[in-house]
Amino acid sequence: MARGGPIETADEAMVLARVRAGETAAYAELVTRHAPMAKRLAVLTGAGADVDDVVQEAFVKAYRSLSSFRDGADFRPWLLRIVVNETRNLHRGQSRRVDRELRVAREGAPLGGDPDPAEVAVGHERREALLAAIGTLPxxxxxVITCRYLLELSEIETAESLGIPNGTVKSRLRRGLARLREELAHV
Known part of the structure; x- marks a missing residue:
């Protein structure tokens, strides 16, 4: 399995088979492959300063639940769903969730490898406005916006990661993007 590139389902299935056969060290391959995206998702869904704890707990829960993981399914959406649930559990009922998300994003939490030239061109002020607008969304x-556009998951991966139907992803995307357009029209 090559590091950094897209993981093939067959390669992933072989690694999962090795882990299930008792080769626990093979799980490190999955952690290495999926930890960066899991961390970005945790940051962008509100884990704040607890991002490392959320991701670690998600990987531990995934490992413990491998016996219930369906053969032939994609590991990444399953894992990301666990990350989302862990983040939700962490912040359930806390009113300062949006403030923490924005603070972590402003402090330079990893949003993906090298900076995108387009993002650099847009500038710091536009980024702050966008993050603030995303933070105002329910x-x-x-x-859904985070999974689709910040993590670049497909609609199907987004649905699987969040545990919602594909049609719900589409309707929430429409509503979320409409709210963002309205909010950013004044910037």
């Missing part, structure tokens, strides 16, 4: 819209 959690269900913010999570």
């Amino acid at each position: 959690p269900e819209l913010r999570e």
